[in-house]
Amino acid sequence: MGSTYHVAVVGATGAVGEQMIRTLEERNFPISRLTLMASKRSSGKKVLFKGEEITVIEAKEEHFKDVDIALFSAGGTVSKSLAPHAVKHGAVVIDNTSAYRMDPNVPLVVPEVNEQDLMKHQGIIANPNCSxxxxxxxxxxxxxxxxxxxxxxxxxxxxxxxxxxxxxxxxxxxxxxxxxxxxxxxxxxxxxxxxxxxxxxxxxxxxxxxxxxxxxxxxxxxxxxxxxxxxxxxxxxxxxxxxxxxxxxxxxxxxxxxxxxxxxxxxxxxxxxxxxxxxxxxxxxxxxxxxxxxxxxxxxxxxxxxxxxxxxxxxxxxxxxxxxLLKGAAWNSVQIAESLRKLELV
Amino acid sequence: MGSTYHVAVVGATGAVGEQMIRTLEERNFPISRLTLMASKRSSGKKVLFKGEEITVIEAKEEHFKDVDIALFSAGGTVSKSLAPHAVKHGAVVIDNTSAYRMDPNVPLVVPEVNEQDLMKHQGIIANPNCSxxxxxxxxxxxxxxxxxxxxxxxxxxxxxxxxxxxxxxxxxxxxxxxxxxxxxxxxxxxxxxxxxxxxxxxxxxxxxxxxxxxxxxxxxxxxxxxxxxxxxxxxxxxxxxxxxxxxxxxxxxxxxxxxxxxxxxxxxxxxxxxxxxxxxxxxxxxxxxxxxxxxxxxxxxxxxxxxxxxxxxxxxxxxxxxxxLLKGAAWNSVQIAESLRKLELV
Missing domain, CATH: 3.30.360.10 (Dihydrodipicolinate Reductase; domain 2)
Structure with missing residues (x-):
């Protein structure tokens, strides 16, 4: 993969999704393309990222083609149905729901504590609960x-x-x-x-x-x-x-x-x-x-x-x-993305 | 002492004092006379008790003459300076401040727990901290x-x-x-x-x-x-x-x-x-x-x-x-007064 990434945020209009977008911006994460997805109800909304307007699209399997990193925060049901497809399309999923956290094949990561667990990931990485x-x-x-x-x-x-x-x-x-x-x-x-x-x-x-x-x-x-x-x-x-x-x-x-x-x-x-x-x-x-x-x-x-x-x-x-919303969710997810880069896992 | 009492509330206009008056009323505590005291600033205020208007007077040593039970909730400084005088005049003091709580000669009482400690009182009984x-x-x-x-x-x-x-x-x-x-x-x-x-x-x-x-x-x-x-x-x-x-x-x-x-x-x-x-x-x-x-x-x-x-x-x-304000303060104080009656200590 290249040194800039196609990043997707799923649940882009939620409280955590908004903070993910802001944090990617603030951290100047190397993004070649940002795809914003949400429920059908929220699709069509416009979101500003680095001065550019991005239209939110409905979260669907086919939209994960060419995505390198997908940040999920749209509830456990959405993660369960779409994350495996994102992985199949070659994306690394950082999932902020409880869907995969206790799955023994999914690393549950807080970079300050167990960054090395990322080495064992099989496509999905779980972001722990905020508390x-x-x-x-x-x-x-x-x-x-x-x-x-x-x-x-x-x-x-x-x-x-x-x-x-x-x-x-x-x-x-x-x-x-x-x-x-x-x-x-x-x-x-x-x-x-x-x-x-x-x-x-x-x-x-x-x-x-x-x-x-x-x-x-x-x-x-x-x-x-x-x-x-x-x-x-x-x-x-x-x-x-x-x-x-x-x-x-x-x-x-x-x-x-x-x-x-x-x-x-x-x-x-x-x-x-x-x-x-x-x-x-x-x-x-x-x-x-x-x-x-x-x-x-x-x-x-x-x-x-x-x-x-x-x-x-x-x-x-x-x-x-x-x-x-930050260390408890958006920032820890983006931090995992930064760790993946550092460890050359993405 | 008789079966009705001259009760004084010191700090009658404060959050706890107000609840003390309401609780005495609700519990129908046998009161022959109610004296309400507060700081100089609050004296002159009128307070309703069983449909009767009572004028708040400034808390002073001489106002404890003939008082049987004095409920204090006007801060530790007031309790330290006035409670001993109230006792000298023959009142039993139930003090809702931290002034005497850890004094080994003062029972610290929650009636459900240690009502019998009232037997050893020497004029002052401390009401514990709300928490x-x-x-x-x-x-x-x-x-x-x-x-x-x-x-x-x-x-x-x-x-x-x-x-x-x-x-x-x-x-x-x-x-x-x-x-x-x-x-x-x-x-x-x-x-x-x-x-x-x-x-x-x-x-x-x-x-x-x-x-x-x-x-x-x-x-x-x-x-x-x-x-x-x-x-x-x-x-x-x-x-x-x-x-x-x-x-x-x-x-x-x-x-x-x-x-x-x-x-x-x-x-x-x-x-x-x-x-x-x-x-x-x-x-x-x-x-x-x-x-x-x-x-x-x-x-x-x-x-x-x-x-x-x-x-x-x-x-x-x-x-x-x-x-x-109730079990944590006013009600526990009135409950102590009820226990004093029951144990024939007042």
């Missing part, structure tokens, strides 16, 4: 240096993770409630589930559908994907995933236990300060810690509030924030 | 039946915990942001601290000031007060306290480990369903779990999302929500 990505970016440098025994996380997830319409609904609910009216709810927690609750001025402890074990699918993603990405199939991971009224930027309260003894919070801060993709924001005396409003539009994972547990020598707490 | 109260109400029946080894909690705390003006500021910030304007911030996370951040569409991992160990004072309150109330000075407790854009109702993601083996989530649900002060809302298949919007205005502690950890036989996760 998983930022957690493993923060945990990996700690694991490398001090070992890692267990993780217990509670998330504070932004509404944009459920799409643009969920954000619009939150705005409408907020307006209604500020005027003393009853908010309407038709989208969250899960569009196709039975009940819907307002997210404005609320906190909903359900993201994605419930499993028989009492955990939600989002929580199981955090547990299973973390184990796969970190190559630690036995790592103890507990997760509670909660949606809060934030537009962009997932936050996570993470408790973790390391293997090595006599490690201080300062030792861990030193490691994190030098780790790839991380910005350490951890000066309590100056009230500096990561905030979702500050992380919006940023590619890094922000870590702070690092402190030793008061009872467990091996236990630590931290607060990790990142833009769910 | 602590709802957690111990949920943990105590579990401890009693199965033993308790450790607790790790992450909170999702409502803005009304920081007072009415913080809520007003959140509303103003929300309006500004909905109109695409930059929000102003002058109150949260801590009124008198140096930096202020918007809470609208944000999450702030700081409640109260930072301690040298990297924990905030709010987090230390949860740790130390839980140990004191539950009479478990060695209980392992870890806490991360976070403010989110919710008006009323604190939520908590709580991981806990019990001592007994072979216990199922259903066993714990059975115990919680019968426990005092708890409403179990835990039917994942029907998407039923506690929500802060539903808890607003309710006196109970709502528990749901109970499930066994997938790695630790002794570990469980749950989601606990309660109205921070």
């Amino acid at each position: 998983t990505i930022q957690m493993v970016v923060a945990l990996e440098p700690i694991r490398k240096k001090f070992g890692l025994k267990r993780v217990i996380t509670s998330t504070y997830q932004a509404v944009s993770g459920a799409g643009t319409r969920a954000v619009d609904e939150m705005y409408m609910q907020s307006k209604a409630m500020l005027e003393g009216e009853k908010p309407e709810a038709n989208i969250l927690p899960v569009k196709n589930d039975n009940k819907h609750y307002p997210i404005a001025f609320n906190a909903i402890p359900q993201i994605d559908v419930f499993q028989d074990n009492g955990f939600t699918f989002e929580e199981m993603k955090m547990i299973n994907e973390t184990r796969k990405i970190m190559h630690m199939p036995k790592l103890k991971v507990g997760a509670t995933c909660v949606r809060i009224p934030v537009v962009r930027g997932h936050s996570e309260s993470i408790y973790f236990e390391i293997e090595q003894s006599n490690v201080t919070a300062e030792d861990i801060r030193t490691v994190l300060a030098d780790a790839p993709g991380i910005t350490l924001v951890d000066r309590p005396s100056e009230q500096l810690y990561p905030l979702p409003l500050d992380a919006t539009g940023q590619r890094d994972v922000f870590v702070g509030r690092l402190r030793n547990d008061l009872d467990d020598e091996f236990g630590f707490h931290m607060w990790v924030v990142s833009d769910n | 602590t109260i709802q957690m111990v109400v949920a943990l105590e029946p579990i401890r009693k039946k199965f033993g308790l080894k450790r607790v790790i909690t992450s909170t999702y705390q409502a803005v009304s915990g920081a007072g009415t003006r913080a809520v007003d500021e959140m509303y103003m910030q929300s309006k500004a942001m909905l109109e695409g304007e930059k929000p102003e911030a002058n109150i949260l996370p801590v009124k008198n601290d140096n930096k202020h951040y918007p809470i609208a569409f944000n999450a702030i991992p700081q409640i109260d000031v930072f301690q040298d160990n990297g924990f905030t004072f709010e987090e230390m309150k949860m740790i130390n007060e839980t140990r004191k109330i539950m009479h478990m000075p060695k209980l392992k407790v870890g806490a991360t306290c976070v403010r989110i854009p919710v008006v009323r109702g604190h939520s908590e993601s709580i991981y806990f480990e019990i001592e007994q083996s072979n216990v199922t989530a259903e066993d714990i649900r059975t115990v919680l369903a019968d426990a005092p002060g708890i409403t179990l809302v835990d039917r994942p298949s029907e998407q039923l779990y506690p929500l802060p919007l539903d808890a607003t205005g309710q006196r109970d502690v709502f528990v749901g999302r109970l499930r066994n950890d997938l790695d630790d036989e002794f570990g469980f996760h749950m989601w606990v929500v309660s109205d921070n």
